[in-house]
Amino acid sequence: MGKIAFLQGNEACAYGALYAGCRFFAGYPITPSTEVAEVMAKELPKMGGKFIQMEDEIGAMAAVIGASLTGVKSLTATSGPGFSLKQENLGYACITEIPCVIVNVMRGGPSTGMPTGPSQSDVMQAKWGTHGDHPSICIVPASVQELFTETVRAFNLSEKYRTPVTVMPDEIVGHMRERVEIPEPGVIPVFDRVPPAVAPDQYMPYDTRFGNIPPLASFGSEYRFHVTGLNKAEDGFPTTRSDIVQKEEERQLRKIDNNIDDIVTYEEYLLDDAEVAIVAFGSTARSARFAVREARKAGIRAGLFRIITYWPFPEKQISALAGKVRAIITPEMNLGMTYYEVSRCAAGKAPVHGLFRVDGEPINPGQIHAKIKEALR
Amino acid sequence: MSFDYGKYIRPGKLPHIWCPGCGHGIVMKGLIRALDSLGVDKNKTAIVSGIGCASRLPGYLDFCTLHTTHGRAAAFATGIKMAKPEMNVICVGGDGDGVAIGGNHFIHACRRNIDITYLIMNNNIYGMTGGQFSPTTPTGAKASTTPYGNPDPPFDIAKLAIGAGATFVARGTAYHANQIDKLLVEAIRHKGFSVVEILDSCPTTYGRRNRFKSVVEMMNQLKEIAVSVKAAEHMSPEQLQGKVLTGVLYRENKAEYVDEYQKVIRAAREDVE
Numbered sequence: 294m295g296k297i298a299f300l301q302g303n304e305a306c307a308y309g310a311l312y313a314g315c316r317f318f319a320g321y322p323i324t325p326s327t328e329v330a331e332v333m334a335k336e337l338p339k340m341g342g343k344f345i346q347m348e349d350e351i352g353a354m355a356a357v358i359g360a361s362l363t364g365v366k367s368l369t370a371t372s373g374p375g376f377s378l379k380q381e382n383l384g385y386a387c388i389t390e391i392p393c394v395i396v397n398v399m400r401g402g403p404s405t406g407m408p409t410g411p412s413q414s415d416v417m418q419a420k421w422g423t424h425g426d427h428p429s430i431c432i433v434p435a436s437v438q439e440l441f442t443e444t445v446r447a448f449n450l451s452e453k454y455r456t457p458v459t460v461m462p463d464e465i466v467g468h469m470r471e472r473v474e475i476p477e478p479g480v481i482p483v484f485d486r487v488p489p490a491v492a493p494d495q496y497m498p499y500d501t502r503f504g505n506i507p508p509l510a511s512f513g514s515e516y517r518f519h520v521t522g523l524n525k526a527e528d529g530f531p532t533t534r535s536d537i538v539q540k541e542e543e544r545q546l547r548k549i550d551n552n553i554d555d556i557v558t559y560e561e562y563l564l565d566d567a568e569v570a571i572v573a574f575g576s577t578a579r580s581a582r583f584a585v586r587e588a589r590k591a592g593i594r595a596g597l598f599r600i601i602t603y604w605p606f607p608e609k610q611i612s613a614l615a616g617k618v619r620a621i622i623t624p625e626m627n628l629g630m631t632y633y634e635v636s637r638c639a640a641g642k643a644p645v646h647g648l649f650r651v652d653g654e655p656i657n658p659g660q661i662h663a664k665i666k667e668a669l670r
Numbered sequence: 671m672s673f674d675y676g677k678y679i680r681p682g683k684l685p686h687i688w689c690p691g692c693g694h695g696i697v698m699k700g701l702i703r704a705l706d707s708l709g710v711d712k713n714k715t716a717i718v719s720g721i722g723c724a725s726r727l728p729g730y731l732d733f734c735t736l737h738t739t740h741g742r743a744a745a746f747a748t749g750i751k752m753a754k755p756e757m758n759v760i761c762v763g764g765d766g767d768g769v770a771i772g773g774n775h776f777i778h779a780c781r782r783n784i785d786i787t788y789l790i791m792n793n794n795i796y797g798m799t800g801g802q803f804s805p806t807t808p809t810g811a812k813a814s815t816t817p818y819g820n821p822d823p824p825f826d827i828a829k830l831a832i833g834a835g836a837t838f839v840a841r842g843t844a845y846h847a848n849q850i851d852k853l854l855v856e857a858i859r860h861k862g863f864s865v866v867e868i869l870d871s872c873p874t875t876y877g878r879r880n881r882f883k884s885v886v887e888m889m890n891q892l893k894e895i896a897v898s899v900k901a902a903e904h905m906s907p908e909q910l911q912g913k914v915l916t917g918v919l920y921r922e923n924k925a926e927y928v929d930e931y932q933k934v935i936r937a938a939r940e941d942v943e
Contacts, residue, residue, distance in 0.1 A: 317753050330842070338938035343752045343931060348778035355738065357776075359718070359749025362736065363757070367749070385739050434794075512734040513754045515713055519729055521737035530729060531737075537855035 295476035302440045302467040306396055306460065307332035308475060309370045313483055315394070316342035317367040319356035321349055321375060323454035325407040325464045326398035329370035332654050354395070358386050361393045362520065364449055364486075364511030372464075373406060376415055376422070378580075383457055385522045386425030390499070390509065390545070392451040392486060394444070395459045398467035399575075399626075401653050410653030411464035413575055414627035419459045420604050426542055428549040430458045430556060431604040433574040438445030439473035442481060443601070449484040450556060454548055455506050461603070463626060465576035465655055489516060498529040499541065505548040549605060557607050560564035560599040564590065567596030569665055570618045571644075572611065572635050574600040581634050584661035595665055600631070608638045615639035620668035622650040624656045644668070678702045678712075680732045686725050690883030693844025693870035698727050698801055699790050700730075700850025700868075701762070705733075707855055718747040723798045724764035724791040724870075741772025744779040747786050753931035755928045758858065759785070765792040766804040769825055774807070780834035781782040783862045784927035789854065791844075792827060793870040801875025812879040831865040834922045839920040844871060845892035846916065856918060862926050869896070869914065 300308070307329045310318075330346070337344045343360070347353040350371055357367040357459035371379060376397040386393055399415045401407030416423075419431040430450050434440040444460055451458040483627065487508045489496050498518045500507045507527075510516030523531035524538045532538065543601040563585055565568060578599040588595035599613055600607060611634075616622060621643050623632040632647035639645055646668045650656050679702075688694045705715065716731045719725035721740035728735035734757075738746045743761040751759045766777055767791045779786060795813060796802040803813035803820045806827065810819045831839045838860040840853040850868060857864035871877065871888040882888045899917040902910060 314683045319749060335938070338931075339942050340934040341935060345748065345752055345931075347745065347748070348774050351742065352748070352778070354777050355742040356749030356752070358738075359736070359746035360753035361749075363750055363752040367753075381739055382742065401846040455799070512716055512750060513714060513757050514734075517712060517732060517734050519737070521729065522739055523737070616785035 295303050295474050295480065297476055298473050299470060300437055300473045301328060302437045302462055303328035303398065303472050304332050305368070305437045305473050306444045306462070307336065307443040307643065309441040310339070310394065310448065311336055312441070312450035312475070312478070312481065313366065313445040314485070315366045315368045315448060316340065317357065317360040317365045318369065318462070319345045319347050319353040319360070319367070320369050321347055321353050321371065323372045323375045325394060325400055325467055326370045329396055330462050333368070341375055350375040351381060354379045354382035356384060357393050358391050359393050364514070366392070368394045368396065370398070372398045372400050373402040373412070373415060374404065376418060380423040384425060384427060386457040387423065387427035387545070388425070388522055388524070389520050390455040390563070392448045392455055393457050393507070395452055395457060397459055397461045399461055399463045399628050401651065407653045409464070411576065411655060412626050412651065413463050413577065414630065414651065415461060416603050416627070419461060425541045426546065428456055428546050429604040430454070430456060430549065430602070430659065432458065432460050433600060433603045434460065434462050434466055435575050435578045436466065437469060438473050439601070440466060440485035441473055441475065445481050445483065452484050452486040453506070454552070455486070456549070457511055463575040479668055493517065493598050497527045499525065499527045501527060501544065506545050532660045542582070547576060553605050556602060558601040559610060560601060561606050562599065564596035564598060564614070567593050568594045568619045569622065569668055570596050570598055570614050571622045571661060572598045572600065572631060573624050574603060574631070575640040577626060580656050580658045581624060583658040584665065587658060587662050593665060593669065604633050606638070611635055612640065612642070615642035621645045622648060622661065622668055624661050624664070626650055627655065673701060673703060675702050678705065678732055679730055681743055683730045686730055688723060691871070691873040691888070692723070693793065694727065694784045694791055696844045696847050697789070697850060697868050698730065698872065700859070701789060701854055702731070702846060703851035703852035704858065707851065708858055714756060714869070715760070717762060718743045718765045719761065721887060722764040722767045724762060724797070725767055726752040727762050730940050736775060736836070738927040741767050741770070741825055742775060743767070744772060744775040744788065746784070748779060748784055751784055751786055751928060752931070758778050759787060760858065761788040762937070764797070765790065765794060765806040765827065766796045769830060772774050774891065777834035779828065780831050780836040780863050782927040783835055783837050783924055785861055785863070786852070787857045787864045787866065790865065790867045791870045792867050793872040793876060795872050795876040797872045797875050801879060810859045813876070813894050827867045828865070836861070836865045836920070837862035837922040837924050839859065839917050840918045841867045841869070843892040843896050843916060845889050848898060849916070853918070860921070862924060
């Protein structure tokens with residue numbers, strides 16, 4: 294039997310990280326994510342873990358990667374402007390394949406935007422924010438409970454696939470308070486990174502003899518190796534050999550692309566007989582669920598496809614959905630990011646109607662209901 | 671018998687990328703001798719760098735080596751040291767990397783007094799990108815981005831480090847090769863944040879633009895401007911004009927950051943009980 298608690302989303306996120314075995318946090322204060330840091334500052338030292346408030350967001354991301362390289366699961370948390378600053382070293386974690394989790398509680402923006410206003414406008418940045426080609430795993434929870442369990446999953450995916458993972462609640466999910474069940478340790482499986490299977494003198498940090506996700510040794514163990522942000526060969530040392538660079542970059546995408554079904558998660562609500570589907574995530578999906586019920590009461594066969602894993606995008610599922618419904622609606626607190634992705638996946642099989650809001654107010658069920666009627670007209 | 675550098679150099683990684691006449695190789699040898707005389711465990715020693723010519727140093731050495739992003743070495747190193755305090759953590763890099771783009775991380779690492787040694791090879795220029803002025807380029811000097819002479823005043827790295835709270839600060843030069851390892855030994859032994867600045871030279875991108883006729887002339891300049899802290903005690907301000915002090919410039923015993931965090935852990939645990 295676990296523990297029942299009444300928590301804020303950001304607090305649940307921090308407890309999820311601790312549950313997953315996170316023992317290092319580096320961060321920088323920023324609204325609306327600061328509560329994650331505050332809980333970590335309080336709880337980590339009790340467990341012998343370490344918390345450090347760094348001089349800036351860039352340094353926090355760097356410290357997290359450094360700590361993770363010693364084998365300690367590590368977390369940072371931020372919001373929009375801070376997420377922009379994280380991008381440099383997020384790219385470093387991608388190319389060096391060092392696991393870590395980044396929480397980005399989405400607020401209005403660009404730039405300073407609306408620090409206390411909700412938004413869902415960083416989803417493209419989560420995929421394309423750092424320069425160069427790189428894999429991306431991004432999770433968009435919709436409830437406090439989910440913020441707990443999905444943060445555990447984020448660590449698991451990060452360790453399993455040797456890649457940074459972003460958890461991105463919108464400000465509403467980050468700041469709402471709900472009942473949460475915190476299971477006993479071990480109830481939710483926790484994945485630890487795979488240690489090397491070879492002797493230290495045989496070890497290479499990107500050894501593809503072990504597949505697309507080579508085992509990662511820890512600094513301070515008997516394994517000594519080199520890590521660089523330059524394009525590198527299997528041995529970890531920089532190379533400009535075109536055949537190796539091409540192969541390595543492709544492998545880094547392949548380690549995610551080959552495991553889409555293990556990573557991508559979503560929820561389908563009343564979609565079996567739906568003539569109109571709403572594709573939504575985060576707090577907007579809560580309004581959408583309400584709107585679906587209202588539409589059903591009014592005799593409209595509406596359903597909800599709720600995105601839980603935003604990247605990799607659920608392409609296959611959206612494509613199939615587009616073949617079954619008369620219309621798709623994408624309500625979101627941005628000016629059409631999911632609309633763009635859904636339109637690409639729907640590929641003309643069903644019309645896609647966007648419903649965008651960036652005024653710092655949530656999208657309410659009435660707006661979605663009106664859009665449903667409009668789409669079926 | 672001559673010193674065997676080979677046991678610390680990764681097989682097949684030489685020759686290095688540095689130009690003929692560059693002082694970085696001299697500094698690397700000094701670092702190797704220092705680590706050798708300290709008898710450090712290679713597995714428990716991390717060498718962390720940022721970006722630039724000097725930052726390529728870790729790749730040649732057989733330790734746990736991390737070549738990070740531009741200016742961020744101190745921040746990555748802080749994560750390593752916090753997470754695994756039993757490791758020796760050494761940052762290496764150049765002047766632009768350390769005190770321009772990395773200036774914020776540098777001063778805050780000084781302030782925390784975390785037990786890391788920062789070896790900074792100061793050649794007064796951005797060498798890798800072809801010779802743009804750095805925060806330590808002298809006023810008036812020519813660089814590719816100061817074609818009419820540098821209007822910026824330079825940083826004094828040692829003063830910056832002392833002002834920011836570093837508890838061991840030393841300076842040497844690439845000319846005074848035999849002093850480099852001695853300064854580094856003291857720095858690494860020191861509990862707290864230690865900074866060793868080695869004045870270095872870049873004949874390729876700095877020397878040529880600033881009327882140095884040869885590498886030897888640049889090295890001679892390092893020899894001429896350096897005055898040891900001891901010798902300076904007996905010199906007048908006039909005699910010290912244009913000179914640079916070398917040796918251990920500052921030393922202080924102060925609470926170290928990782929130790930301080932252990933107190934946080936104890937306090938948090940008492941709170942639980």
